[in-house]
Amino acid sequence: MGGVPRFWRSIDNRYRLVGTRCENCGEVYFPPRVVCPKCRREGEMKEVELSGRGEIYTYSVVRVPPEGFEEKAPYVVAIVKLEEGPLVTGMIVDCDPGEIDIGTPVEATFRRVSEDGEDGVIYYSLEFRPVRREE
Amino acid sequence: MNRDVAIVGVGMTRFGELWDKSFDDLFVEAGLEALEDAGMSGDEIEAMYVGNMSAGRFIDQEHVASLIADRSGLTPIPCTRVEAACASGGLAVRQAILAVASGMYDVVLAGGVEKMTDVTTEEATATLATAADQEWEAFHGVTFPALYAMIARRHMHEYGTTREHLALPPVKNHRNATKNPKAQFRFEITVEQVIESPLVADPLRLLDCSPVSDGAAAVIVCPLEMAREFTDTPIVVRATAQASDSLALHDREDITTLRATVEAARSAYRQAGIEPEDVDVAEVHDCFSIAELVAVEDLGFVEKGESGEAYHEGMFEIDSDHVAVNPSGGLKAKGHPVGASGVAQVVEIVEQLRGEAGKRQVDGAEIGLTHNVGGSGGTVVVHIFERGD
Numbered sequence: 001m002g003g004v005p006r007f008w009r010s011i012d013n014r015y016r017l018v019g020t021r022c023e024n025c026g027e028v029y030f031p032p033r034v035v036c037p038k039c040r041r042e043g044e045m046k047e048v049e050l051s052g053r054g055e056i057y058t059y060s061v062v063r064v065p066p067e068g069f070e071e072k073a074p075y076v077v078a079i080v081k082l083e084e085g086p087l088v089t090g091m092i093v094d095c096d097p098g099e100i101d102i103g104t105p106v107e108a109t110f111r112r113v114s115e116d117g118e119d120g121v122i123y124y125s126l127e128f129r130p131v132r133r134e135e
Numbered sequence: 136m137n138r139d140v141a142i143v144g145v146g147m148t149r150f151g152e153l154w155d156k157s158f159d160d161l162f163v164e165a166g167l168e169a170l171e172d173a174g175m176s177g178d179e180i181e182a183m184y185v186g187n188m189s190a191g192r193f194i195d196q197e198h199v200a201s202l203i204a205d206r207s208g209l210t211p212i213p214c215t216r217v218e219a220a221c222a223s224g225g226l227a228v229r230q231a232i233l234a235v236a237s238g239m240y241d242v243v244l245a246g247g248v249e250k251m252t253d254v255t256t257e258e259a260t261a262t263l264a265t266a267a268d269q270e271w272e273a274f275h276g277v278t279f280p281a282l283y284a285m286i287a288r289r290h291m292h293e294y295g296t297t298r299e300h301l302a303l304p305p306v307k308n309h310r311n312a313t314k315n316p317k318a319q320f321r322f323e324i325t326v327e328q329v330i331e332s333p334l335v336a337d338p339l340r341l342l343d344c345s346p347v348s349d350g351a352a353a354v355i356v357c358p359l360e361m362a363r364e365f366t367d368t369p370i371v372v373r374a375t376a377q378a379s380d381s382l383a384l385h386d387r388e389d390i391t392t393l394r395a396t397v398e399a400a401r402s403a404y405r406q407a408g409i410e411p412e413d414v415d416v417a418e419v420h421d422c423f424s425i426a427e428l429v430a431v432e433d434l435g436f437v438e439k440g441e442s443g444e445a446y447h448e449g450m451f452e453i454d455s456d457h458v459a460v461n462p463s464g465g466l467k468a469k470g471h472p473v474g475a476s477g478v479a480q481v482v483e484i485v486e487q488l489r490g491e492a493g494k495r496q497v498d499g500a501e502i503g504l505t506h507n508v509g510g511s512g513g514t515v516v517v518h519i520f521e522r523g524d
Contacts, residue, residue: 010270031271031383058292058390060284061337062276066261069276077277079285079385087385089272097337102292113275127275 004121014125017050017108019086030086052108052126054082061097068114076100080128094129105131136236136406139359141369141523144173145482147352150470151319156349158194158250159206165351165475166207166246173355173365177207180355181240183214184230186223186247187474192262194250203246220266221422223247224352224477225507225516231356232375232518241357247478248351259347263473266510268383280344280423282384282511284336287425290391291338293440296428298338300443302329304427304460305342305467307446311453312464314495319348319470329424343424348470352478354485362523368489369523373502374406376517384511391440393512396433403504403517404435411435414458414519415500416487418480420508421465430506431460434517459497462487477507477516488522 012018019030023044027036030050036043059078062069069075076092078100092100093111106128113123146168148161156164162185170177183204191197204214217227224247231245251259264279272282290296306326312318329342355365362369378398384390404410411434419434421427428442436458437445445451451460463469463483466476484503486492507516 006270058285058289060281060288060339061334062278062281063334063336064260064278064280065276066264066273066278067257072276075276077275077281077285079390089268089275089277089383089385091275102288123274125274 020045021048091127141362143365144169144355150350153349161351162248165353169353184227186227219514220509222509223474246353247475249472249474281336283423303446308465312468318464345466345471350472374403374519376402395515399517407519417504419506480505
C-alpha cells in the first residue's frame with residue numbers, strides 16, 4: 001500500500017478523521033480535497049475534524065481478501081454516511097455480518113488495518129463499529 | 136465530427152487462459168486479422184492507439200506502445216498507449232476515431248491487449264483493484280468485487296432487485312457465448328448454479344464475476360469517403376462519447392447509477408440523433424452481474440430500477456424484439472482481458488451490423504452500441520455504429 005511517506009501524509013485523516021470544509025459553500029469533504037468541486041477557484045478549504053458518527057449506506061462482506069487482510073476474512077466493508085454529510089469507505093469491526101444492515105448506526109474506532117509483510121509498515125486507521133444501545 | 140469515420144477491418148484472438156501465447160503474440164494476431172479483414176498490407180496504417188490497463192504489473196513491462204509498433208513491424212509510425220483501467224480499449228478506439236475525424240490521419244488502427252495469466256490470480260486481483268481508489272477504498276480492505284457488491288446491495292434496497300435477478304445476465308451471457316467460437320466459457324449455467332456458487336463479496340458470488348483472461352482485439356478506422364477501397368460493408372461511427380466520474384464510489388450522490396454512463400450515453404444519442412429504443416444490439420460492460428443490470432438502466436433501455444424484471448421477461452435475449460444485449464457472451468462469458476474488452480465490444484458490433492455473427496446473429500441489426508466502463512464508473516466510453524449501406 002505504498003510505504004512510509006505515503007501513509008505518513010494521511011495520518012491526520014486516518015487517525016482523527018480530518019477532512020475539509022469549503023468556506024464558500026459549506027460542503028464538507030472526507031477524504032479531504034484541495035479544491036472544492038462545486039466552487040473550484042471561488043472556494044476556500046479549511047480542515048475540519050469529523051465526529052465519526054454515522055450510519056451504514058451500503059455494505060458487503062469480503063470473503064476473498066486481498067494480501068494483508070487474510071487473517072481478517074470474512075470481514076464487513078461499508079460506505080458510511082457521516083452525520084456531517086460526506087460518505088466514506090471503511091471496515092465495520094466488532095460485529096457479526098448478520099447484525100449489519102443499511103441504516104445501522106456506527107461510530108469510529110481506532111484499529112490496526114493491515115501490514116506490509118513481516119518487516120513492512122503496520123497500517124492503523126479509524127474504522128467503524130456498530131453503536132450498541134445501553135443495556 | 137469534422138468528417139465521418141468508418142470501421143473497415145476488425146480482428147480478435149480467442150479469449151481465455153492462453154498459456155502458450157505472449158503479450159506480443161496476442162496483439163500481433165489480432166492486428167493481422169484486422170489487416171486481412173480490411174485487405175491491407177500494413178503500409179496503409181498511419182498511427183496506432185493501444186488500450187492496455189497494466190502491462191507494468193501483469194508482465195512487468197511498461198512502454199508497450201513501442202513494443203507493439205516493433206513487434207507488429209510498423210515502426211516508425213506513432214503508437215500511443217491509452218489507459219483508463221477496464222475502459223482502456225474503448226478509449227483507444229475513441230482516440231483513433233478522433234484522430235481520423237480531425238483530419239490528422241486517414242488510416243488508424245486501434246487495438247487493445249491484456250496478458251493476465253502470467254501472474255497468480257491473487258496478483259491479478261490486486262492489479263485490478265488499482266482501478267479503485269487505493270488510498271481511500273483499497274486501504275480499508277475493499278476489493279473490486281466488494282465495490283460492485285455495495286452497488287448491488289443498494290440497488291436491491293432501493294428497487295427491490297432480488298438475488299435471482301442478479302443471476303439472469305450471467306445466465307443469458309453464458310448461453311450467448313456457446314454460439315461464439317472465440318469465447319472463454321462456451322457452456323451454459325443455470326440460475327441455481329449462480330446462486331449456489333461460492334460467495335466472493337456478499338451478495339456477489341463467483342458466477343456473478345467476469346473471469347481473468349488473456350486476449351487482444353483490433354479495429355481499423357478511416358474516413359467514410361475512403362471506406363469502400365477496403366470493404367463492401369463499411370460500418371459508420373455515428374457517435375463517440377466519453378465521461379468521467381469520481382474515482383471512489385463513496386463520492387457519488389447515487390451509487391445505483393453510473394453517472395458517467397448516463398452522461399456519455401446522452402451525448403452519444405444526441406450525436407447520432409437517435410433514441411435508446413432505436414438500438415438493435417448492444418455490447419455493455421458486465422464485469423459483474425449487477426453492472427449489466429445498472430448499464431441497461433443507465434443507457435435508457437429500461438426505466439431506473441426495472442432491469443431485474445426486464446431480464447425476467449427475456450427482454451435482452453438475441454431473439455428479443457427489444458435490444459439484444461451482449462450477444463457475444465459479454466465480459467462474463469466471452470472473457471475480460473481488461474485492455475482488450477472495449478475493442479472486442481466494437482469487433483462484435485461490427486460483425487453483427489455486417490450480418491456476419493453466425494449463430495448469434497441479431498436479425499436485421501442496423502444500429503449497434505458499445506458501453507465500456509473503467510473501474511467502478513470513473514470513466515465510461517459509449518460508441519454508436521450503423522451499417523453504411
